[in-house]
Amino acid sequence: MLLSGGSLVANNILDSLSGRRSGLSVAATNSVPDGPGLDRFDQIYKVPETATARRDFEDRLDQILEVQQPDLVIPCRDDDVIALAELKERGHPWGPRFLCGGATISSALHDKFESYRFCAARGLPFVPTLRTPVSRELASTFVERHGLPLLVKPAAGFASRGVRILLTREQLFQSLDIEDLLLQRFLGEPSEVLEAWNRFHTQGIPLFHSFEGLKHSIQVMIDPDGNCNDVFCSVNVNRNGTSLSLERHDDEEALQLGRDCAAELASAGARGPINIQCQKAPDGKLWIYEFNARFSGATAARRLMGFDEVAMALARYAGILLPPVSNKKGSRVSRIAVDKIDGAA
Template structure:
């Protein structure tokens, strides 16, 4: 019987990537997908799927516990940011069924999910976390110090949703008046674009899809049971509307040192399992981080295809206690260009999942 892995939010971009990474692993896994909507691409890539209420609802926990009791998965993986703190809270109950749940402590989960907390936990400035303001007064002071523009984003958000670039004090005041649950960050000018202009305008930072995201660095880290870094993958990415479309692997000692410092600071607070960090190169061998996520990402399967088999390594380390070093290698200078993929299933499959709240693969 192959080991069983349960993926929450299996229909999300992250959840689908985790499922695909498991499908191309060097060993066979039985995959259980959990999602709140039946019509999604992830469920029908799994061996079995279940419907569950949204993560934020009070009914999600009891449903997950019931499914875990029935399926007895060896490993449970979070498929979205919102799932991580919930799994952290439920971990003792889930592990009572023999499942391994490699998520951060409740405290560390909040440190990564809430950007205001992230900015308080990590040192701010070049080589650390982007300077961040959590009140309108601090945001105005930050704009006066750094110069416009500032990037305003939800306190808890991902994939560039709700991100705005604001250029005037009036814009900042209005943004915080409209929504208090936001933070403002300095605009990190990529070194690859040359000298920072004295006055940054929309033509410098916008394109037809929104904010320019052509020189972002992503570092994926796997943190082990003892808080040590098991492996690290770095890439330079171009994104469209928050979705990576071109990924190139890189080896850079300065980036890896900076990422290791962040990972170790969070590990002290209880971070375990996957950690993704996004950065801009703000100077020669200086990388400043602006986003952290205590989970896998939408390019997890891409990294697996490039040799960094982080999901398989997660299972090997946390469940079997194996030496997983050989699963976490990659070459410099490998490029991926991404397009949409398809998941084909029948109307009968969809109706059965909606009707019975579960679906088993028949062949």
């Protein structure tokens, strides 16, 4: 059973199961009745909104679990991960079938400042981060250390929503008293942003523009016993926070970072799929800037490139074995345009 079946992640999971659903019954919950792709499920259940009506959501989920008796419950949004992790920690009878880790680590992976603190305590390279509200003195020290521009973003967000680039101290100071914003070192090339800003002043603002650089995405699968032998690295071209294309990138620095993260996260109670989003600074160093304790919007693309993470989860957490996947030529795909995958628009 998938929570938030109308999400992009849920559609990616269904795409990963394409051609392999014989003998499987796949149910979904969703807070709205007309989410994209809901007609692809065998059963659909309407539920209250996870974040805003948690108690009602939990009561409704209990009813559904008793009817469905699922072998595995897969959260498809961050709010779902947190809800399942907290139920699991409270000893929920269906907790062993929830594809998530403990509540504390799940919350830390959802909150980017807590992610930064987790990594800083364990020597993992998370991009330098401050959380507002913060004093002008501390913010000025941060600027002196990391320079301008800086990024400002919500502490708990996704798909680059609410992310802004701050070019001046005056812009920075306007954000310092707002609750739960993050100030982060900008990992792109500062000169490109400043040159674009100057063009905007003289030539006008293009209707479509972006400063998104290449994202290095690392996906790991932590087994029920805490081991992790499965790490997949890709370089993603993004627009508006969504991957447009992926290329498999077996870079040893990224692979080792994935192994290091998996080991530390597993020791803190993380389980199941973990997505680690990174970017290289101009000096070439790879920095983490976000974790997601779930499958992602590129899950189906990774399957086509040889990383069959949904099959791994079903086998290791539910004992369900799926047939292997091969493309029409019988060889592994190394690069793919995500928007060409059915259901993963």
